[in-house]
Amino acid sequence: MTRLIDLSHTIEAGMVTYKGLPAPLICDHLSREASRANYDAGTEFQIGRIEMVGNTGTYLDSPFHRYADGEDLSDIGLERVVGLPGIVVRAPDLQAIGADRFEGRNLAGKAVLIHTGWARHWRTDAYFEDHPFLTEAAAAFLVEAGAALVGIDSHNIDDTRTRARPAHTLLLGAGVPICEHMRGLELLPDAGFRFTAAPPKVKAFGTFPVRAFAEVAA
Structure with missing residues (x-):
């Protein structure tokens, strides 16, 4: 028996995910x-x-x-985003998350989910400022370690105070999908679960919302 743990935020009309990007408009195309x-x-x-x-x-x-x-999105096979063995790396005390947080862990072929606790600020102004992020060295370590997917419960996997985006550059350059703006990672065990974050199969599109969830032994 397994239980399912939802790791995604609810999409609502007017919700701002990233400052400077428009909020979703949700309405009837045809009303009842x-x-x-x-x-x-x-x-x-x-x-x-x-x-x-x-x-x-x-x-x-x-x-x-x-x-x-x-x-x-249409090129990403289901085997790369569905039922991946998962591992949670806890970093609630750091803004800049370095490679040392991942050392000594078997990350090969796993969805590496970084729990910062930042999701507690979701839908507040604090969510956008001084958020936790991966350093360039940490992203390079994850690539070298063979991570299959990397997720984080923060505003961005990179430091948005600068114009550089080394984590995106290294991870996506190595074909490692990134799941951002997660929630509920405090509900997961450190290991021993399966992770899924499958987007729709859209051609010539790079990013789309997912219903991310974990399957955990009951």
């Missing part, structure tokens, strides 16, 4: 009331419409997000 004209009495449907950028809520970055010739 308007649909009644198309069906027999007592039958109605709603067709929803959403307008949003790919970087909304909890999302997965594919290499195409960083590299024009990189794999896009």
